[in-house]
Amino acid sequence: MELPICIFDLKSGILCPRCEEKVLRGLYDDLDIKIMKLLLELEKELPKLAKTGYVKTVDSTDTVYIILKEDTLKYIDQETVYALKKKLREKLGKKIKIIEDDKNLSRFIEKLVAPARIITINKIWLPDGSEEMRVILDRMKSLETTSSIIEVVKKVKHVNLRIDFEKTGWLEKKVKVSEKKPTA
Ligand SMILES: [Zn+2]
DSSP: OBOSSOHHHHHHSOOOHHHHHHHHTTSSOHHHHHHHHHHHHHHHHOGGGGGSBEEEEEEOSSEEEEEEOTTOGGGSOHHHHHHHHHHHHHHHSSEEEEEEOOSSHHHHHHHHHTTSOEEEEEEEEOTTSOEEEEEEESSOOOHHHHHHHHHHHHHHHOOEEEEEESSOHHHHHHHHHTSOOOOO
16 A cells, blocks of 8 residues: 555654654644554555555544545455455444545545535635635534534645535534634
């Protein structure tokens, strides 16, 4: 598997200056290192994993989201993905979601929210000059999933996401409460 941290560093547990800099810059944290080590080990049993690459891991409430390199999951069969999720679930004790990265933000969000569908998506600028992506979904996933998706988009794409729903208007308010509202 293509990894952003040297294999030697992962095996020895000591980061070279280049990899250490990536950690200091906040690109990767202890969890990423842990997952990369696990993936490296699992690649021995699941050799098809060599065809993909590691992007990022986000540990949310009850689910660990592992983002793999764009356009590579087509090289990995369903059995491998299933076995990978099962092994990781056993080791981490949480649900595992494997998501393929996408340079197109809308498509990335689409993959995250599936099977819900995006009704509208647009970018808005807040009074403080920051950007926010606003997405309206056709249906509700759990509130927990919703906040996890917001967290994944923030950590992987560095974009603030707001999710609303077409039908369940009352839930919209609940989701918004947890976010910081800019004072105009
Ligand atoms: Zn290194």
